[in-house]
Amino acid sequence: MRAVTIQTFGDPAGLAVVDLPAPVPAAGQVLIAVEAIGVSGADAMIRRGTLDGYGFRPGHVPGSEVAGVVTAVGGGVDGSWLGRRVWAFTGLSGGYAQQAVAPVGEILPLPGGLSAAAAVTLGSSGVVAHFALAHARFAAGESVLVRGAAGSIGITAVQLAAAAGAGAVAVTTSSARRGERLRELGATHVLDRAGTVGRAGAGADAPDHYDVVLDIVAGPDLPSFLGRLAPNGRLVAVGAIAGPPPADFGMTLFAAFQRSLSFGTFSADTVPLTDRQAVRAEQFAAAGRGELRTVVHEVLPLAQAASAHRSMDAGEVFGRIVLTP
Numbered sequence: 001m002r003a004v005t006i007q008t009f010g011d012p013a014g015l016a017v018v019d020l021p022a023p024v025p026a027a028g029q030v031l032i033a034v035e036a037i038g039v040s041g042a043d044a045m046i047r048r049g050t051l052d053g054y055g056f057r058p059g060h061v062p063g064s065e066v067a068g069v070v071t072a073v074g075g076g077v078d079g080s081w082l083g084r085r086v087w088a089f090t091g092l093s094g095g096y097a098q099q100a101v102a103p104v105g106e107i108l109p110l111p112g113g114l115s116a117a118a119a120v121t122l123g124s125s126g127v128v129a130h131f132a133l134a135h136a137r138f139a140a141g142e143s144v145l146v147r148g149a150a151g152s153i154g155i156t157a158v159q160l161a162a163a164a165g166a167g168a169v170a171v172t173t174s175s176a177r178r179g180e181r182l183r184e185l186g187a188t189h190v191l192d193r194a195g196t197v198g199r200a201g202a203g204a205d206a207p208d209h210y211d212v213v214l215d216i217v218a219g220p221d222l223p224s225f226l227g228r229l230a231p232n233g234r235l236v237a238v239g240a241i242a243g244p245p246p247a248d249f250g251m252t253l254f255a256a257f258q259r260s261l262s263f264g265t266f267s268a269d270t271v272p273l274t275d276r277q278a279v280r281a282e283q284f285a286a287a288g289r290g291e292l293r294t295v296v297h298e299v300l301p302l303a304q305a306a307s308a309h310r311s312m313d314a315g316e317v318f319g320r321i322v323l324t325p
Contacts, residue, residue: 002325003097004305006060009049012309017302020061023094023101025074030081030107032088032100035068036299037323038120039308041151041216041241046092047309050243054092063095065123067116070107077104085110087119087284096305098325105273108280113288121294121320125152126283127276128238128268129160129214135266136212136236140165143207147172147195147225148216149182152320153238155295156283157214162186170206172217178318185293194221195228209233217242223252226261234262295319 001022008014025031043062045051066088070081086109088102110119132153138144144161146154149171161169163186170189171182179190189206209230215222219242226235226249237245253261268276286292297319300308308321 001098002302003061004063004302005058005096006047006056006062007058009047009052009056009058012047012306012313015047015306015309017305020097022099023097025072025077025101027075028077028103028105029074029101030070030077030086030088030104031072032066032068032086032102032107033071034066034095034098034100034325035085036066036116036120037063037095037302037325038065038123038152039305039312039321039323040064040124041239041312042092043096044309044312045241061094061096062092063090063097063100064092065089065120066095066100066102067110067119067123068100071099073104081107085116087123087280089124096302096323098302105277108277108284111285111288114284117296117299117322118287118294119284120322121152121296122156122283122287122292123280124268125320126156126292127271127280128153128266129157130279130283131268131271131276132214132236132238132266133157133160133164133212135264136214136234138164138166138212141167142211143168143170143209143230145170145172145191145195145210145213145225145228146187146216147213148239148241149173149187150178150318151216151241152295153216154214155182155185155319156292158182158186159292162188168207168210170210174315181295181318185295195225212236214238218245219243220246222246223249226252226263227256229256229259229261231259232261233259234264237263237265297321299324301325
């Protein structure tokens with residue numbers, strides 16, 4: 001089969017298309033003929049070498065979520081899965097390929113009306129957005145700021161917060177056009193990347209402080225967003241596409257001690273699998289009915305994985321890029 005591997009970490013040029021033996025499903029696994037592959041921020045971080053502490057080595061096949069048809073099952077797996085269209089989480093590897101294996105517990109049938117591309121745009125990001133808001137103890141009427149809202153997690157978080165009755169849903173983004181698209185998805189206020197009023201006064205009507213900040217970016221500017229929290233406000237970091245925050249970022253919390261601010265991180269790994277799958281099934285059904293929107297930035301052939309990563313590194317992606325074998 002054809003697959004994409006990381007030959008050298010760093011620049012997207014280190015991604016290469018190679019021929020590999022087709023995987024064989026082990027006990028408890030299924031084999032999937034892949035129709036769509038989601039390109040995620042985690043894939044880019046692995047390729048850059050940001051997560052080298054996790055033991056990734058040259059030859060690694062990136063990709064964590066795919067959608068397609070089950071073509072074989074391993075021992076102990078119900079044969080009724082054969083021929084069914086599913087979404088699957090493959091772990092932190094194996095997705096950028098024509099065929100992929102996944103644990104049977106990490107697959108979910110695709111409802112009618114939901115395309116494979118839409119499934120890999122929503123499958124992981126929707127769960128993160130849902131449980132991150134819960135982790136932040138978000139309640140109806142509260143104000144929310146989504147930092148880095150142009151990705152698939154941010155886009156879903158905006159929709160979920162708006163649907164749940166947020167008093168305000170502010171977003172940070174890099175352009176007026178992106179701001180317009182986010183308003184169409186439920187944002188009420190659009191700020192620049194620094195979380196301030198943009199050119200031509202955009203964002204001038206936004207709240208000064210927020211009850212909840214969902215931060216997908218992190219990096220050196222995270223402390224300034226702690227300063228945007230209202231008393232008893234909570235900032236939850238759900239990503240680190242700009243890298244880790246400064247080592248002393250916690251001093252911002254202590255400097256505002258009397259405002260009772262909170263900081264936390266969130267990973268969907270801490271949510272029981274049954275809960276993740278239940279929410280994912282609900283979101284897939286809602287997307288199939290048109291009640292939850294998925295945004296596919298571009299669909300590219302697998303051989304253009306490096307081009308997809310270049311677009312991500314350049315900050316050009318709104319939504320998610322999808323690869324097809």
